[in-house]
Every structure is written in C-alpha cells, then in structure tokens.
Amino acid sequence: MNQEAYDRLVSCGVRPSMQRLAIMDYLLKHHTHPTVEEVYQGISKEIQTLSRTTVYNTLRLFSEHNAAQMITIDEHRVCYDGDIHPHVHFFCRNCGHVYDLMDEEIPAMAQPKNVGGHMVDDIQLYYKGICHECSTHKS
Amino acid sequence: MNQEAYDRLVSCGVRPSMQRLAIMDYLLKHHTHPTVEEVYQGISKEIQTLSRTTVYNTLRLFSEHNAAQMITIDEHRVCYDGDIHPHVHFFCRNCGHVYDLMDEEIPAMAQPKNVGGHMVDDIQLYYKGICHECSTHKS
DNA sequence: ATGGGTGCAAAGGATTTGCAACATT
C-alpha cells in the first residue's frame, strides 16, 4: 500500500477506504491532471466494482478537504491535481492538455486572507495559449 | 443604439448584428459576470425570437475574438465578462457569486509571451473563498 | 446568388441524486 496516499488522507481529515486510497494513489502517481473519467479508467482495472459515482464523490471530497486541487481551466471538463503546492497551470487551447509551470511565480496563500472584505482561501493562476507540442507539430 | 457595443465588435473583428449588439450591450451594462442563461433571460424580452443557441455561439465568438472574457472559475457554469481589462476574479464557494477585485495585482499580458516553451496569450487569476455577504449573514 | 447569421429540435456529455446494499466501528 501507498503510505503517502494514506498520510495525505489522514492529515486532511478524510477517512481512508479502499477506493479513496486507490484514487489518491492514482493522483500522486500521475501528474497528468486527470479527469474523473481518466481516474476511473485507470483504477477500475484494480477495483473491478468501482463506479464513476464514487470517483466523482471522492475527488470532490478531496478538493473540499484540500487533499487535491480541482482545476476548472478547461471549460469542458474539470480535472484534478494531487499536487497541492500552489503552482501555475497552463492550458493548451489546441490539444487541451494541462501543463504545470512550476517556475512561474504565484502569490502564496499560507492561510486565508481578507481581500476587499472577502475571505480568500485559495488562489489559482491559469495561463492559456498554444503549447510547444502543438506549435511545432503543426498540421 | 449603443455606440460602445458597436465599437467593441468592430475593433475586435466581429461583424455586428442585432443579436450581437444586444448581447455586447448587455455585457457592457451588467458587470455581474452573467451566465449564458442570464444573458438570454435579460435580452429575450427585447428580442422575442432570440434563441439560447445564438447566445451560446455569440458569447463563444466574443471570447475567441477577445471582445469578452470567458470565466471558468465556477465548475458548474461558464460566465462572461465584458470588461477585457485584466483583473482578478473572486468566487464565493457559498453563494456562487463572482466578484471583481480591481485592486489586486495581476501580471499583465500585453502580447503573447513564451513560458517554458509554450506560447501564453491569456492569464487568469482566480481567488476563491467566502464572500463578505455570506460570512456576515450566516444562517 | 452567395455567404454569413439565426434558431429550432435533437443529440451528446458531464455530473448529481435517490436509494438500496454494504462495510466498519
């Protein structure tokens, strides 16, 4: 079993279960910003009885407990990131891939701060454009 | 007629039409980050024959021509902003409202720049949390 | 008459909900 997945769940106040551990494990091992469907496809081999509903519920639960990041950069589909360290996401309009940009600066959000009267607890910085792959391998 | 709406369309290379002018006019007069549905409801009184399809197509067209901003901060629904000056958006997890934060700094994006090999042409900075309304009028 | 714009109806997809079965304490 994956100790890191277990620890993440416990430290974020999420009760561990077979499915939850498998899903967190998947997120920690695949830095591909998977969608619900991709997570489901990746895990259903191991857990034959897994349902999409559980993946939906679990990923939502994770993001509510800050055990994973929900990314809404693509209008068509939500995806998730097991890396909860704040970093910039880049979305390619052409191929739809989401890339991490670890070197870009992003204002840190150690604890909730008050901005214009509102309590801000999360900051997401999204870059959009055309990725390197798509701009070189143009058809 | 609204000269500002007309000018925005022309300067962004969007051919004006009855519907397009009405939709742009709505965006310029309502800084509420309306969804497709809200724009539709707001305009269908004037243009009785307006269809949702046209609103969908038109708002998409606007965002493709940078005549409006498409905002995907809320996982459930896309919304639009007629203000194309870069500014931070704040999303309230509780009531779902999207607020402008004009005073927050946002890295400017005058023209496309290369970041880690990718051509970035748009930057969006999203803050999330609980808005002032929701935190004071708690139930 | 040609090309773009509009709108209806239908299709498509993603996500949520209700509820019953199951697991775990």
Place this chain on the structure above:
DNA sequence: AATGTTGCAAATCCTTTGCACCCAT
C-alpha cells in the same frame, strides 16, 4: 445497531450539432 461508504440507475442540466431558413451584400 449505527454510521458512513459505495454503486447502480435514473434524472438533470449544460452545451453543441445538424440543418433549414433568413438576411444582407
């Protein structure tokens, strides 16, 4: 037993597509 978790099927909601009509050049 009680509580939380899972999963199926159905429902819902958002958005796109195909196609025909219409308008303006």
